Amino acid sequence: MLEFILEFERVLRTSQEGSSWNITQVADATQSSIPKVVDILSDALNREIEVHETISAIDASQALKFLKDRMQPQLIARQRRLDANRDKAIQAYDLAMEKSRVLQMTKSWRNAYKTLNYYVGRYEHDMPTDLLLALCNECLRLGIKSEANMQEMSQWLRKGVLACLKGQSVEATEDAMDFIDCYGEYFKNGTPDGGRRLLGSVLGSLRDPVINYNLISEYDSLLKQINIV
Numbered sequence: 001m002l003e004f005i006l007e008f009e010r011v012l013r014t015s016q017e018g019s020s021w022n023i024t025q026v027a028d029a030t031q032s033s034i035p036k037v038v039d040i041l042s043d044a045l046n047r048e049i050e051v052h053e054t055i056s057a058i059d060a061s062q063a064l065k066f067l068k069d070r071m072q073p074q075l076i077a078r079q080r081r082l083d084a085n086r087d088k089a090i091q092a093y094d095l096a097m098e099k100s101r102v103l104q105m106t107k108s109w110r111n112a113y114k115t116l117n118y119y120v121g122r123y124e125h126d127m128p129t130d131l132l133l134a135l136c137n138e139c140l141r142l143g144i145k146s147e148a149n150m151q152e153m154s155q156w157l158r159k160g161v162l163a164c165l166k167g168q169s170v171e172a173t174e175d176a177m178d179f180i181d182c183y184g185e186y187f188k189n190g191t192p193d194g195g196r197r198l199l200g201s202v203l204g205s206l207r208d209p210v211i212n213y214n215l216i217s218e219y220d221s222l223l224k225q226i227n228i229v
Contacts (some may be wrong), residue, residue, distance in 0.1 A: 002074055004030050004040060005067050012060055014168050020056050040067070085126040092123055093131055100138070113142035116154075123203070124159075134181075136160035140183055150187075154198050157183060161202055165209060173209040177222050180206075184226035198227060210213050 007030040011021070021029075025035045034051060044051040045062035049055075055063075068075060068164070096119035096168065103112035116139050123171035124132060139156045142148075180202060187195035210219040 001040075001067070001071060002078060004032055004036075005064070005071060007031065008027070008060075008067070012057075012064060015057075021060065022054050023051055026055065048140075064171055072209075082126075086128060088124040089126040089129070089131075090128070092119060093127065093135075100142075104142075109142055109146035110148075113139060113146045113148060115212055116142065120210055121158075129163050133160055133163040136163060137179075137182075140186075144186060150195070153187070156190050156196070157187065157202060161205065165206075168209075170213040172213065173206065173213050173215055174218070176209075177215075177218060181222055181225065190225060 004177050008026070011026070011029045015021075023034055023037050023041075025143070026032075026041070027034045030037070032040075038049050038051060041055065041059075041063050044066040045059055087192045100112040101116045103109075103115065116135055120132070120135055127135075138159070138160050140153060143156065145152050160179045161176045164179055166173070167170070179209055180199065184199060187199055189195070203219075208217065211215060
């Protein structure tokens with residue numbers, strides 16, 4: 001139930017004002033079965049919901065409030081766990097960055113890279129998004145210096161773009177495009193065929209937010225700048 005509430009809240013938060021949803025759309029967006037969605041919304045709205053019914057923004061907000069009120073103790077406990085894990089990740093981040101800085105002073109690029117790689121592998125899901133994005137930048141920078149293989153480097157590009165897009169805004173989408181632009185030449189020139197395919201795939205993941213936030217001209221300019229079109 002907690003996961004449904006969190007996903008349902010995300011759907012409402014990122015949708016345009018006045019949106020409505022059918023049951024199938026809610027089920028897909030929350031990764032739930034249609035019968036489960038029908039049962040949850042029927043209970044939350046205190047009426048029988050039909051499978052083919054459309055849920056208005058008003059009903060959706062009312063249902064979400066009901067569910068959050070009912071599950072408030074569990075939601076509070078979950079947030080406390082997340083906060084504790086985040087604090088632990090931030091403390092570990094400071095240690096990892098200090099160790100990396102010392103290694104970089106001796107030009108031990110590969111070991112500095114491996115230090116941050118290990119840290120991300122352990123704490124990625126607990127750290128704040130801004131730290132993850134900073135680490136993706138740093139791992140790309142160190143990976144280039146240490147001549148890490150293209151497969152390793154591609155994961156940092158993808159992680160960085162996904163970290164930007166978590167912001168779900170015009171600015172977040174622009175940040176994602178800037179991130180790709182920053183490393184576009186490296187990937188395109190490193191392994192021309194594989195690099196171009198990777199860039200095309202990552203840029204393709206931006207199409208929906210680009211359209212939603214009316215950034216098509218900026219997107220087209222980026223495609224031309226890194227010579228993907």
